[in-house]
Amino acid sequence: MNAEIIAVGSELLLGQITNTNARFLSAQLAAIGVNVYHHTVVGDNPDRLKRALEIAEERSSLIIFTGGLGPTKDDLTKETIAKHLGTSLEMDESAMQSIQSYFSRANRKMTENNRKQALVLKGSHVLPNENGMAPGMFLAAGRHYYMLLPGPPFEMEPMFAKYGIPAIAAKMDTQAKIVSRVLRFFGIGEAALEAQLEDLIEAQSNPTIAPLAGESEVTIRLTAGNATEEGAIQLIDEVEAKILSRVGQFFYGYDDTSLMKELFKLLKEKNLTVAAAESLTGGLFQEQLTVIPGASSVFKGGVVCYSNEAKVKLVHVREETLAEHGAVSAECARELAENAASLLGADAGISFTGVAGPEALEGHPPGTVFVGLFIKGQPALAEKLMLAGTREINRIRTVKHGASLLIQALKY
Incomplete structure (x- = not known):
């Protein structure tokens, strides 16, 4: 049809x-x-x-x-x-x-x-x-x-x-059963992913392999037809295994899930809570987490500390840190994440500080971002990102990177 x-x-x-x-x-x-x-x-x-x-x-x-x-x-x-x-x-x-x-x-x-x-x-x-x-x-x-x-x-x-x-x-040929599955990837571009899977994509027939670039993510839709649903699922399983053997490190979930949903599920499974301190993202991480039903079971709360004054007064970042390293720094990100968790009694803390753009800040070009991570019993960490996009895109990508980094930290 x-x-x-x-x-x-x-x-x-x-x-x-x-x-x-x-x-x-x-x-x-x-x-x-x-x-x-x-x-x-x-x-x-x-x-x-x-x-x-x-x-x-x-x-x-x-x-x-x-x-x-x-x-x-x-x-x-x-x-x-x-x-x-x-x-x-x-x-x-x-x-x-x-x-x-x-x-x-x-x-x-x-x-x-x-x-x-x-x-x-x-x-x-x-x-x-x-x-x-x-x-x-x-x-x-x-x-x-x-x-x-x-x-x-x-x-x-x-x-x-x-x-x-x-x-x-009801009007289609009922002899064939069609099954689709969407694989979701983060941290790899569409071109790079296709390059890794080029031979599989060129040889595709059943299942079909359809890569699609999304909002800072890449998805692959696998669609198979078979006389039985079980047979279609088996065909998809076989191709999925080949795909994940090559790019599995970037895979995070299936179908309609999202990085934030996967983070929520992981926190729930491990009975952990998280707190957030956000500067350049202005509460975007917290908004995306709390839109998920049941978020109160894993989210303690957060602070939007946009100014340096707010970072000091609300999240207790040391003035010496800001004077020596600036707000756009790994040192500031680590303190924000650890202090947010401590102040709100959470098992983990995450922070976002950097330059959304379009202007530079503290000598750093737009897209310079530090994501801070803290998990109770471990030293605080900070990941530096160099993003290239509009102000809005940089903020969205920052939150997705943060969710992905926290997922990886909690898994291992």
Whole structure:
């Protein structure tokens, strides 16, 4: 089954929002063995949408639309498709009840145009919207399948995962079982990783090997097909073992995990707690850790000590340290990490001090960073980083390096 994704909305063409829906849908479809060969973006214009639909029908069997299901006059996706297919729209009573219930709970009067959101293509399989009002729909017509999804990602993503994927899978060849697994790496670039795996990538067939550069990370998606799920898993296991034998030192987890999630799990497993002292990262480490449910079991607390005065008063960094070595130094990073752990009664401490950019500081160029680590019973350590990026990217990379370094320190 080959698919095309058509995103509807003039705001996408104007650059007002990013088309994250296409990325999400492509990844989800690849995981179940559906090939996505084309992405199309079209504005809120019925003639151009009709033409995009005609082109898609010439080259794809599954056509997925996102957006244009709302209550306003420029939301014309389902009307345009109904006219093109020679069918009509009908009221879905379940969706209508859900919309009415929403307005009742919000103590708001429902305007008449909101009834439009409950209209669906006649004969379609309705996909409930548990996070909004407009339902999705899935329709088989001739040689094609049509799926219509709402535009807002917080509505579209759970709808597709819960209802869209099963609807598509039911129409696929059930003889083949498709299994995907994502391997996550940190500390190695995409080019360097590909160079290590070049022969495996060139010889790939089943499983397929798809490297992808992410936000300061690299992932590899392995996808295998087999008559049984167990057989597909075995194929992936074999290729994964070859990959990790070469670049395993950079591997940290699977699928939707993150460095911070892995750090949280490790702290939890070892029954340890951590405290943080942050300068250039301004609390970013603490924010990313505490967004994880249950973080209070491993995180004692932290300090944002941006100025030297704050470093001295709040984290008890010695004035002599700052005078002799400066805030951008291994000495300062070590004191910050150890003192944060001591002051907050944690088993481990982590600190971040350096130059996010764009200006130099204390004679150090932008991207000069020191990450301090302290684990109870061991001497404090500091790792120097030399990053090359924007101020925002340097801060993000600093936190990821810190999480990775702490994971390695706690493992061994």
